[in-house]
Amino acid sequence: MRLTRYFMPTLKETPTEAQIVSHRLMLRAGMVRQASAGIYSWLPLGFRVLKKIEQIVREEQDRAGAHEVLMPTVQSADLWRESGRYDHYGKEMLRFTDRHGRDMLYGPTNEEVITDIFRFYVKSYRDLPKMLYHIQWKFRDEVRPRFGVMRGREFLMKDAYSFDLDAEAARLSYAKMFMAYLATFDRMGLKAIPMRADTGPIGGDLSHEFIILAETGESEVYCHKDWLNQDVDAANIDYESDLRPRIDALTQLYAATDEMHDAATCPVPAEDLLMARGVEVGHIFYFGTNYSAPLNAAVQTPDGGQAHVHMGSYGIGVSRLVGGIIEASHDEAGIIWPDAVAPFKVALINLRQGDAATDAAAESLYGKLSQAGVEVLYDDREERAGAKFADMDLIGLPWQIIIGPRGAKAGVVELKRRATGDREEIAPEAALQRVIG
Ligand code: ATP
Ligand code: MG
Numbered sequence: 001m002r003l004t005r006y007f008m009p010t011l012k013e014t015p016t017e018a019q020i021v022s023h024r025l026m027l028r029a030g031m032v033r034q035a036s037a038g039i040y041s042w043l044p045l046g047f048r049v050l051k052k053i054e055q056i057v058r059e060e061q062d063r064a065g066a067h068e069v070l071m072p073t074v075q076s077a078d079l080w081r082e083s084g085r086y087d088h089y090g091k092e093m094l095r096f097t098d099r100h101g102r103d104m105l106y107g108p109t110n111e112e113v114i115t116d117i118f119r120f121y122v123k124s125y126r127d128l129p130k131m132l133y134h135i136q137w138k139f140r141d142e143v144r145p146r147f148g149v150m151r152g153r154e155f156l157m158k159d160a161y162s163f164d165l166d167a168e169a170a171r172l173s174y175a176k177m178f179m180a181y182l183a184t185f186d187r188m189g190l191k192a193i194p195m196r197a198d199t200g201p202i203g204g205d206l207s208h209e210f211i212i213l214a215e216t217g218e219s220e221v222y223c224h225k226d227w228l229n230q231d232v233d234a235a236n237i238d239y240e241s242d243l244r245p246r247i248d249a250l251t252q253l254y255a256a257t258d259e260m261h262d263a264a265t266c267p268v269p270a271e272d273l274l275m276a277r278g279v280e281v282g283h284i285f286y287f288g289t290n291y292s293a294p295l296n297a298a299v300q301t302p303d304g305g306q307a308h309v310h311m312g313s314y315g316i317g318v319s320r321l322v323g324g325i326i327e328a329s330h331d332e333a334g335i336i337w338p339d340a341v342a343p344f345k346v347a348l349i350n351l352r353q354g355d356a357a358t359d360a361a362a363e364s365l366y367g368k369l370s371q372a373g374v375e376v377l378y379d380d381r382e383e384r385a386g387a388k389f390a391d392m393d394l395i396g397l398p399w400q401i402i403i404g405p406r407g408a409k410a411g412v413v414e415l416k417r418r419a420t421g422d423r424e425e426i427a428p429e430a431a432l433q434r435v436i437g
Contacts, residue, residue, distance in 0.1 A: 038145025038153030189338030335396030
C-alpha cells in the first residue's frame with residue numbers, strides 16, 4: 001500500500017479528551033474516529049487490526065469445535081420477556097419500537113436468540129454437544145463510556161454458546177472454551193490470566209474472567225506472582241482429550257477478581273500475591289438451565305425422557321482487544337504491534353522521495369515485498385525524514401525498512417525492528433528474506 005494513496009489521517013497533537021494511552025494512540029494513528037459518545041467509526045488502519053483479531057478469535061473457536069453463525073443485532077423484546085430478562089436488564093439495553101408498535105431492542109448479548117434457534121432444531125441428545133458462536137456488534141448504553149474502544153457503547157464481541165445434555169458434559173465444553181481462550185490471547189501476544197469471577201446477572205455457578213494486566217485497567221485483581229511466567233503452551237492443545245486435568249494444573253495458581261477475592265481465605269502468602277489492575281478481555285460462564293428452562297429448550301434423553309439442556313456462554317471483547325493490546329504493547333514513540341495483529345508487517349520508508357536512485361531502490365523492494373505477499377505500507381510521501389520516522393514509530397508496524405540516497409548508492413537498506421529498536425544495514429535481498437522469515 002502506498003501511503004500517498006492510503007487513508008491514514010494521523011494527528012500531530014495529542015487529543016485532550018483521551019485519558020489513557022491506547023485511546024490517545026488510536027486517535028493519533030488515525031485508527032478510529034468517534035461518531036458519538038462510545039460509538040466509533042473504524043478507519044482503514046484500525047479496521048485492519050480489528051479484522052486480524054477477529055480472524056484469530058475465529059480460528060481458535062473453530063479449532064475448539066464451535067461453528068460460526070451470524071445472528072441479528074436487532075432483536076425482539078418478546079424473547080426476552082420469555083426468558084424473564086426484559087424487565088430486569090435495565091437502562092443498558094437500548095429499546096425501541098418498530099412502525100407496528102412492536103418492542104424491539106439492540107442486542108447487548110444473545111442468549112435468548114441462540115436458545116430460540118437451538119430449541120427449534122435440536123430435539124435429541126444424539127445431536128449434542130453443540131457449540132455455536134458469532135462475531136457481532138453489541139450495544140450497551142453504558143453510563144460512562146470511556147477509554148475509547150475499551151468501554152464503548154457499541155462494540156464488537158465474539159459470543160459463543162454451548163449446549164450439553166448434563167452438567168458433566170457442559171463442564172467439558174467449558175473446558176474447551178477455557179483452553180481456546182488461552183490459545184487465542186497467546187496468539188495475540190497477550191498474557192491473559194483466567195480469574196475466578198462472579199457470575200453476575202447471567203447467573204450460574206462457574207465463571208472465569210480473562211484479564212490482561214494494565215495499570216489503566218478497570219478491574220482490580222489478585223494473583224499469584226508466578227502467573228507472570230506461566231507458560232500455557234497454547235499451541236499444543238488436543239481438544240479431543242480431556243482438558244480438565246490441564247486446567248486444574250493451571251488454576252492451581254491463584255487468580256481472582258476483587259469480588260471473589262477474600263484476604264482472610266486467600267491461600268497465597270502475602271509476599272507471593274500480586275495486587276494489580278487489569279482489563280477484562282474475555283468472560284466465560286456455565287449457567288446450567290437458566291435459559292433453557294424458561295425458554296423450554298429440551299432434548300430427548302437416552303432413557304426416553306426430556307431434559308433441559310445445560311448451557312454456557314463465552315464472550316471475547318474483540319474491539320476492546322485493539323485497545324487492550326496497545327495498553328500492553330507501546331512505548332513513548334507509539335504503538336508496538338505484535339506480529340500477529342499488526343495492520344501491516346513492514347513500513348518501507350523512502351527518505352528522499354523524488355531522488356531517482358532512492359525511488360528506484362524503494363520501488364524495486366516494494367515490488368518484491370508485494371510479490372512475496374508481505375503486507376507492506378510504503379511511505380512514499382514527500383516529507384521530512386523526521387516526520388516519517390515519527391509517523392512510522394507511532395503506527396508501530398513490526399519492521400521498518402529504511403532507504404536513503406546513501407544506502408541506495410551503496411546497495412544497502414536499514415532494517416529496524418520496532419519492538420527493540422535494533423537496526424542493521426543489510427542488502428535489500430537480505431532484508432526481504434528477514435521480514436519474510
Ligand atoms: P465489563 O465488566 O467490562 O463491563 P461485562 O462483564 O459486562 O464487561 P460481558 O458481558 O462479560 O461483559 O461481555 C463479554 C466481553 O465483552 C467482556 O469480557 C469485554 O471484553 C467485552 N465488553 C463488555 N462490555 C464492553 C464495552 N462496553 N466495550 C467494549 N467491550 C466490552
Ligand atoms: Mg464480564
